[in-house]
Amino acid sequence: MMYAPVEFEFSEADYPPVEYQRKQQYWDSIRLAIFTLVIVAIIGITIGIVAHFVVEDDKSFYYLASFQVTNLKYRENYGLRTSKEFIQRSHQIERMMSRIFQHSGAGRFIKSHVIKISPDENGVNILMVLMFRYPSTGSAEHFRKRIERTLYQSLKTKKLPFTINKPSFTLTSIDSKKMRNLLNSRCGIRMTSSNMPIPAYSSKERIVQGRETSMEGEWPWQASLQLKGAGHQCGASLISNTWLLTAAHCFRKNKDPSQWIATFGTTITPPIVQRNVGKIIVHENYRRETNENDIAVAQLTTRVEFSNIVQRVCLADSSLKLPPKTSVFVTGFGSIVDDGPTQNKLRQARVETISSDVCNRKDVYDGLITKGMLCAGFMEGKIDACKGDSGGPLVYDSHDIWYLVGIVSWGQSCALPKKPGVYTRVTQYRNWIASKTGI
Incomplete structure (x- = not known):
């Protein structure tokens, strides 16, 4: 149902015009607008100053932690970082560190990664990287002492799944380059250009009904396999600093490695890194008719250096x-x-x-x-x-x-x-x- 507007008629005698009131109202509106703009500007400047000191002035700090766990027995597969045993045990230790530091007030705990689990006569030795955010005005040494105090307090007051031998605990400040080099021994880790982890929830949609990848380092193992003179043919995954894993059917027309190159980065042109292919191995039982055993590996002629942008899965x-x-x-x-x-x-x-x-x-x-x-x-x-x-x-x-x-x-x-x-x-x-x- 629609409603027609109701019309009213007023005589000038009943409602004479008052010109000065209009003028006063006009200036009041200007004053109100100026006052509002001033208040908004002050709030904006205040937020900017606070953001500068609270957010922009924060800095990433990295520490290498080493300690002995006495209620664990060493298993041979701990020496293999891709083994189920190493992965599960690493997750448990990393969760414990998150529990210790997440709400401790010892800065803003970001992440931890176990680098190595090695044998010890009294259990196992753990080597891991800890990442924090602190105000940049502080020193790494000052924060190191604060982290140690938090850990020692937790050993006294919290029931933890692993028994840490307190005298064995050492904490060393490291720079971002050393941190990245240590993490390179771990596969499947995504980092931003500022050496901060990319959480899983940052990744959304793609391809048919998807979106472009949002940042460098989001999928650092992705490679483009290209035929010289013909451009991109297939994708591939970096599984070491020399080996790519891909599909056998990519080489149906051309298996000559000298005709292939691999590039890395979020764009084909320009690539971040480019390498020649030196060897192609197609699964012996690949069946084109049924698509069975559709797998192949390709070896690069020159190894790639792992970084935030190029990393193995x-x-x-x-x-x-x-x-x-x-x-x-x-x-x-x-x-x-x-x-x-x-x-x-x-x-x-x-x-x-x-x-x-x-x-x-x-x-x-x-x-x-x-x-x-x-x-x-x-x-x-x-x-x-x-x-x-x-x-x-x-x-x-x-x-x-x-x-x-x-x-x-x-x-x-x-x-x-x-x-x-x-x-x-x-x-x-x-x-x-x-x-x-x-x-």
């Missing part, structure tokens, strides 16, 4: 089982529509794992999914990898450490309903990868 342990609807991320330079052009800027998407039983239904892929394949996407379609993403990574986050669980392999068109992306299941090929690369 962790290889998931063969025992890893991801339940359906687990959030995983796929990245690549592929097209954003079926048969569209390659994208110069790296793109990303969050998708979900789909069980092989569902994927093998008659109305989906009708039994074509083998044990070496992994389905991921959405049954309603819309978000998916596409042409040009082949060989690229499907990764899974566990406590801000990223693991390669899939390689973009095949699918029917892009982002169609009931036709999710199909990936090579990396956990199924851990022995094969180790036999070719030693990783």
